Amino acid sequence: MYPVFYAQFLKDKRKPLLILLFIGLSILATLIFGNSAWGSKTSVPIFASGPNSEEIEQKWVKLLNKDSDTEYVISEEKTAREQVREGKRDVAILLMEKDYRLITASDMPNIQLVEHEVHKVFTEEAQLQAITGSADTAELREEIDRYLENPPLTVQTKSVNGGELTSHNMGTQLLFGFTLFIAMFTIGFKVNGINADKVSGVWNRLNLSPVSKTNMYSGHLLYSFFIGFFQMAVVFLIFDYMMNYEIGPLHIILTIAAVFTLSSVSLAMLVAGFTKTPEKFNMVYPSVIPLIPIISGVYVPPGVMDNPVFTFIADLFPLGYALEAMMDTALFGAGWSEIMLPVSLMLLIAVIYMGIGINLGERERC
Amino acid sequence: MLETVKLTKSFKDKKVVDEINLYLHAGESVGLLGPNGAGKSTTISMIASLIRPTSGDVKLDGKSTIQNPSDLRKVLGVVPQEIALYEELSAYENLKFFGKAYRVERERLEVRIQEVLDMVGLKDRQKELIKTFSGGMKRRINIAAALLHNPRILILDEPTVGIDPQSRNHILETVRELNETHGTTVLYTSHYMEEVEQLCNRVYIMDHGKIIATGSKEELMSILSSEDTIGVQLSKRSEAFTDKIKTLPDVLQVEQTKEGLRILAKKNHNLLSNLVHAAEKEGIQIMNYQVEIPSLEDVFLHLTGKTLRD
Ligand SMILES: Nc1ncnc2c1ncn2[C@@H]1O[C@H](COP(=O)(O)OP(=O)(O)OP(=O)(O)O)[C@@H](O)[C@H]1O
Numbered sequence: 116m117y118p119v120f121y122a123q124f125l126k127d128k129r130k131p132l133l134i135l136l137f138i139g140l141s142i143l144a145t146l147i148f149g150n151s152a153w154g155s156k157t158s159v160p161i162f163a164s165g166p167n168s169e170e171i172e173q174k175w176v177k178l179l180n181k182d183s184d185t186e187y188v189i190s191e192e193k194t195a196r197e198q199v200r201e202g203k204r205d206v207a208i209l210l211m212e213k214d215y216r217l218i219t220a221s222d223m224p225n226i227q228l229v230e231h232e233v234h235k236v237f238t239e240e241a242q243l244q245a246i247t248g249s250a251d252t253a254e255l256r257e258e259i260d261r262y263l264e265n266p267p268l269t270v271q272t273k274s275v276n277g278g279e280l281t282s283h284n285m286g287t288q289l290l291f292g293f294t295l296f297i298a299m300f301t302i303g304f305k306v307n308g309i310n311a312d313k314v315s316g317v318w319n320r321l322n323l324s325p326v327s328k329t330n331m332y333s334g335h336l337l338y339s340f341f342i343g344f345f346q347m348a349v350v351f352l353i354f355d356y357m358m359n360y361e362i363g364p365l366h367i368i369l370t371i372a373a374v375f376t377l378s379s380v381s382l383a384m385l386v387a388g389f390t391k392t393p394e395k396f397n398m399v400y401p402s403v404i405p406l407i408p409i410i411s412g413v414y415v416p417p418g419v420m421d422n423p424v425f426t427f428i429a430d431l432f433p434l435g436y437a438l439e440a441m442m443d444t445a446l447f448g449a450g451w452s453e454i455m456l457p458v459s460l461m462l463l464i465a466v467i468y469m470g471i472g473i474n475l476g477e478r479e480r481c
Numbered sequence: 482m483l484e485t486v487k488l489t490k491s492f493k494d495k496k497v498v499d500e501i502n503l504y505l506h507a508g509e510s511v512g513l514l515g516p517n518g519a520g521k522s523t524t525i526s527m528i529a530s531l532i533r534p535t536s537g538d539v540k541l542d543g544k545s546t547i548q549n550p551s552d553l554r555k556v557l558g559v560v561p562q563e564i565a566l567y568e569e570l571s572a573y574e575n576l577k578f579f580g581k582a583y584r585v586e587r588e589r590l591e592v593r594i595q596e597v598l599d600m601v602g603l604k605d606r607q608k609e610l611i612k613t614f615s616g617g618m619k620r621r622i623n624i625a626a627a628l629l630h631n632p633r634i635l636i637l638d639e640p641t642v643g644i645d646p647q648s649r650n651h652i653l654e655t656v657r658e659l660n661e662t663h664g665t666t667v668l669y670t671s672h673y674m675e676e677v678e679q680l681c682n683r684v685y686i687m688d689h690g691k692i693i694a695t696g697s698k699e700e701l702m703s704i705l706s707s708e709d710t711i712g713v714q715l716s717k718r719s720e721a722f723t724d725k726i727k728t729l730p731d732v733l734q735v736e737q738t739k740e741g742l743r744i745l746a747k748k749n750h751n752l753l754s755n756l757v758h759a760a761e762k763e764g765i766q767i768m769n770y771q772v773e774i775p776s777l778e779d780v781f782l783h784l785t786g787k788t789l790r791d
């Protein structure tokens with residue numbers, strides 16, 4: 116096993132560019148998408164029309180801005196529409212007495228986030244109105260707030276380092292998502308070394324030597340694991356120590372990363388077993404892998420991806436579980452017991468895919 | 482020492498190797514010839530225990546190797562048809578890798594790597610990456626990698642395909658030296674008839690999965706025909722002389738050529754003295770007399786109806 120592992124290492128030592136590139140890419144992607152879309156405050160123009168437009172605007176602007184990262188600004192209808200049309204703003208909102216319309220020309224994922232937020236505020240208001248039976252909910256609101264200030268039962272939710280808890284942090288989600296996703300590529304290309312060896316004849320050569328098949332596989336797979344994990348660890352360490360992102364307790368995050376790496380190695384082995392040649396692998400793997408973060412909801416807030424077919428397919432891949440476990444750890448301070456389920460499911464995936472993958476790979480090529 | 486017994490391999494329903502019996506005595510150098518797709522590589526893979534025969538057996542010193550190939554693998558070196566090396570690593574690193582895989586002990590391996598590099602003549606290029614090598618140099622390292630564990634039996638699958646003459650000569654010399662001075666038993670597969678003629682004591686000819694002929698070079702040539710072709714170069718042309726030759730015993734056919742005559746005679750003829758006698762009478766000098774030896778290539782063509790290099 117050791118010679119096989121070492122030979123793979125030598126190859127990468129001579130050409131470390133790909134790994135470094137992927138590490139850089141993980142960081143860059145997080146910075147670009149994480150910050151531009153969600154990290155800094157985005158502002159959304161809002162306006163109403165008609166005779167009592169001012170009243171409507173004043174009412175909603177308060178409610179919308181109440182607990183939001185997004186800034187809702189009252190503006191002229193004409194300028195708002197123009198800005199959207201010219202692409203200066205992604206979205207504007209037309210307010211009505213009890214309803215709203217999104218004005219948008221694109222379908223960027225952050226619009227879903229805005230929609231989500233606005234929808235929540237309007238339904239809450241509608242509920243309150245239904246309770247009071249009138250349009251004036253201010254009194255009830257106050258009452259609820261007062262009640263909540265002094266509730267019979269307090270649950271303190273704080274983030275891991277004691278700061279205030281944000282409801283959901285897309286930046287962190289993207290950090291994890293991109294890092295895991297890009298690591299899958301590194302892992303896949305390394306596992307594909309098995310197919311390359313089988314086609315080049317190196318595999319047969321080793322087969323004739325005293326090195327056992329088990330050791331040939333484990334040499335390759337262990338190296339793929341090692342390099343995939345190394346890549347993720349470097350990215351997380353950079354974000355944690357150099358860029359001060361809140362990614363939660365490192366030992367738990369790295370454990371999840373390790374289990375994810377293991378199941379990703381298995382997934383790559385499954386594809387390698389199916390495809391048999393490095394060329395076919397290079398066609399199939401990179402076209403399938405990018406779909407996984409999409410259906411696993413990496414790019415959207417939780418709950419947005421609710422198509423049952425997609426979620427079922429996403430459940431067959433480790434990415435969703437790893438992301439969930441990491442987010443729970445980073446944002447809600449989940450401990451070992453809370454991440455047991457996603458971790459076990461990833462291990463299950465690892466065992467099953469590895470079994471099938473190696474079996475397919477060992478079938479005589481005919 | 483090594484033999485196959487009714488060795489057969491079918492892929493799906495197609496018999497690619499069909500009940501092949503062949504043997505290698507210790508120290509022998511044996512050729513395996515056959516056109517593309519004859520089943521040579523498949524046969525070699527089965528002998529090397531890389532693929533399982535559909536039926537039949539491979540025996541080393543009388544013991545079957547199918548169930549437990551480890552004894553065979555220890556003494557066997559295989560040079561595959563493809564370049565089975567890591568292109569991104571240097572020649573030295575490749576050899577070290579395969580040497581370690583073969584569990585050659587560390588200090589012994591360093592010495593051995595230099596020995597095999599010397600044998601294939603690439604000692605001074607060992608630090609360079611395989612991918613920068615010419616086809617011929619790659620093939621030479623491909624052979625070197627099979628020699629690290631000092632195999633008693635060496636199987637080479639078309640080791641000289643598509644390479645420059647210099648590398649080719651080097652490879653042939655290496656194989657000859659291994660066989661003659663180190664006593665390595667060699668099974669040599671090739672498309673090139675002259676290589677096999679040069680290197681091998683004995684030849685198997687294979688087509689459509691079957692051994693269609695076997696024997697020493699001379700034995701194989703005798704298959705070709707029961708006739709000899711003799712070229713005679715004469716000082717001048719003479720119809721009378723030609724007619725005279727036609728009547729000689731054992732002569733089957735006479736044909737005039739530019740320089741003289743081409744005579745087809747029965748094998749083991751006694752033509753020369755009669756010919757000289759007749760020439761003297763006619764006042765003609767015989768400038769040259771040559772029995773044209775058929776090549777293995779001709780044998781091959783005769784047996785398979787195909788040339789080797791298509
Ligand atoms: N794994 C396989 N599955 C199906 N058919 C195969 C397989 N391997 C070889 N064959 C077929 O078996 C036949 C013999 O192949 P083989 O490689 O043994 O020939 P060869 O004599 O070595 O030819 P070449 O001179 O081209 O190397 C060919 O027709 C080939 O297509």
Ligand SMILES: [Mg+2]
Pocket residue numbers: 521522523562638
């Ligand atoms: Mg072949």
